[in-house]
Amino acid sequence: MEKEKRVLTGEHFIQGDIACAEGAISVGCNFFAGYPITPASEIAERMSERQPCLGGTFIQMEDEIASITAVLGASWAGAKAMTATSGPGIALMLENIGLGIMMESPCVIVNVQRGSPSTGLPTLWGQADMMQARWGTHGDYRIIALCPNSPQELYDLTIKGFNLSEKYRVPVFIMTDAVVGHMTEKVIIPKEEDIEIYPRRYTTLSPKEYLPYKPEADLVPQIIKAGDGYRIHTTGLTHDERGYPVMSAECQKKLVSRLIDKILNNLDDIIIVEEKDMDDAEVVVISYGITSRVVIPTIQKARENGIKVGSFRLITAWPFPGEKIRELSERVKGFVVPEINCGQMVREVERHSKCSDKVELVPHTGGDIHDPDTIYEAIMKVAKS
Amino acid sequence: MVENHPMEPFLRTDRIPHIWCPGCGIGTTVNAFANAIKKCGISLDKVCIVSGIGCTGRVAGYLNLDSFHTTHGRAVPFATGLKLANPELHVFVFSGDGDLFAIGGNHFIHAARRNIDIKVICVNNFIYGMTGGQLAPTTPLTAKTSTSPYGNKEQPFNLPYLAESSGAKFVARWTTYHVMQLTNAIIKALNKPGFCFIESVSPCPTVYARKNRLGTGLEIMKFFKENTRREKGVSTRDIGIDFQKEFIVGNFVDI
Numbered sequence: 001m002e003k004e005k006r007v008l009t010g011e012h013f014i015q016g017d018i019a020c021a022e023g024a025i026s027v028g029c030n031f032f033a034g035y036p037i038t039p040a041s042e043i044a045e046r047m048s049e050r051q052p053c054l055g056g057t058f059i060q061m062e063d064e065i066a067s068i069t070a071v072l073g074a075s076w077a078g079a080k081a082m083t084a085t086s087g088p089g090i091a092l093m094l095e096n097i098g099l100g101i102m103m104e105s106p107c108v109i110v111n112v113q114r115g116s117p118s119t120g121l122p123t124l125w126g127q128a129d130m131m132q133a134r135w136g137t138h139g140d141y142r143i144i145a146l147c148p149n150s151p152q153e154l155y156d157l158t159i160k161g162f163n164l165s166e167k168y169r170v171p172v173f174i175m176t177d178a179v180v181g182h183m184t185e186k187v188i189i190p191k192e193e194d195i196e197i198y199p200r201r202y203t204t205l206s207p208k209e210y211l212p213y214k215p216e217a218d219l220v221p222q223i224i225k226a227g228d229g230y231r232i233h234t235t236g237l238t239h240d241e242r243g244y245p246v247m248s249a250e251c252q253k254k255l256v257s258r259l260i261d262k263i264l265n266n267l268d269d270i271i272i273v274e275e276k277d278m279d280d281a282e283v284v285v286i287s288y289g290i291t292s293r294v295v296i297p298t299i300q301k302a303r304e305n306g307i308k309v310g311s312f313r314l315i316t317a318w319p320f321p322g323e324k325i326r327e328l329s330e331r332v333k334g335f336v337v338p339e340i341n342c343g344q345m346v347r348e349v350e351r352h353s354k355c356s357d358k359v360e361l362v363p364h365t366g367g368d369i370h371d372p373d374t375i376y377e378a379i380m381k382v383a384k385s
Numbered sequence: 386m387v388e389n390h391p392m393e394p395f396l397r398t399d400r401i402p403h404i405w406c407p408g409c410g411i412g413t414t415v416n417a418f419a420n421a422i423k424k425c426g427i428s429l430d431k432v433c434i435v436s437g438i439g440c441t442g443r444v445a446g447y448l449n450l451d452s453f454h455t456t457h458g459r460a461v462p463f464a465t466g467l468k469l470a471n472p473e474l475h476v477f478v479f480s481g482d483g484d485l486f487a488i489g490g491n492h493f494i495h496a497a498r499r500n501i502d503i504k505v506i507c508v509n510n511f512i513y514g515m516t517g518g519q520l521a522p523t524t525p526l527t528a529k530t531s532t533s534p535y536g537n538k539e540q541p542f543n544l545p546y547l548a549e550s551s552g553a554k555f556v557a558r559w560t561t562y563h564v565m566q567l568t569n570a571i572i573k574a575l576n577k578p579g580f581c582f583i584e585s586v587s588p589c590p591t592v593y594a595r596k597n598r599l600g601t602g603l604e605i606m607k608f609f610k611e612n613t614r615r616e617k618g619v620s621t622r623d624i625g626i627d628f629q630k631e632f633i634v635g636n637f638v639d640i
Binding site for chain 1: 400473
């Protein structure tokens, strides 16, 4: 490894966690604050090795609360900032993830999910933090969460996550898991000039004209960085376009609606799904992350047995592609939803489906991936219904 | 013709009047801070202020600087991120005793241990003011609060001792009676690279004084005047504050 080279262009055989760190560095991440936790520590370790050689900052904070808060501070100083942890760490970060949403601070939060609740299965995997990402911090808001299913995608989606975070000024979750994070596979890192970088939306206005929370047409306000002479105020309190606290239902409605609508108005830009064998599908398996890799051979087996089944993979979990599910539900027999939890994303499928009685959850409490037969049986059940 | 107030460039005048009660010492501490910045002649564009939550947490909202009103207890790690990502900034944390030393205590000791180049100003009024006068980690033994109605039984923190033993390079304690000394301590901190801590002991007439029958803000200032002294070479170990007893002020650590 050439330590002082930012983009390590070439073909690598590396762990998912390392690919995640490299994706962040490739897109310009120059600040990482974190706290050790299995199975995410390798991301911090890689950052501690790489950032000092690139002129960036790595700091191991005293806990996850401090980690996310330092990330927000760094973001306001102009850094592209990231932290990485697992479920217990996210639980500690949640209040300040809300602060990031309210202050509209670009940053990326990686959750390498493990078995849960509580300390759970530190070295084994789960997908049971999906609703925590969506609803974890208190209040009404929308968040963006991406679900890679390979080290290559951990690299690619970390880049995507930074870009979405800059574009919509919202913290973005990378929702991976201990299998993908610890899996070693081929990862191709492109040439530096081929990496898309969405620049920070710095204002073009003068300090006298600038209002820190006055939105542009897409409802996202232009940003500044501390020290540039704009002398802004920002707060976790409900605030007006000046960033000043205003304690009224009217201001609350205006602000909270905008924080939600800036995501909802741009679903087509944010939502990525991967469809396979969908043209004639009567049964659709909806999956994400590591579970999607069990689904593909299961679908092949069902197809060989004459079942018209397709795969619909959520690469973006939040915002959820509800409209797409609604459309599909009008023409398919039903859905099969395997996930390594006892039913989280399946609730979204049921909510948006016009045939919610034909949504078959294939739950798994974690620590292992699905036995393909459990998914196969669910496919057969829906196909015969 | 009415001339502008000399401190006007430091304030968001469109946010005045502020929320602080008559007799409160937070405004005096802000005044000392603004005077210190003015005397140092540094560009206001490069000064950042980070606050947590509470009465003192509102300081960030009134200063015409890049100002960040964060969550309860988390001003120090936010300031850490700001400073590390742009070392050219002069980063001040301005928050209360409950915010910095109860919910935020762990961040304080670690920032001091790491010697992060931030300046922490704590307005210590011995109580949670904004939430209605609850017990703080600084409430003196026997003092009454709304959650210690029979008198505080817990040993309070001695803040300068905590700061020094955690690694702070400059440590001072003054009261809001000692405006000049407080201002000079902030100037010293500003000119010293590394983690600096200044405690500003302040009256809280509305809750602390009322619950303990200590009189008005002015009477508490008189108490500060008559019951504080400097002691050359004193160890921070020996400067804890007892309820309504004489206490030591000064610049204790200057490495």
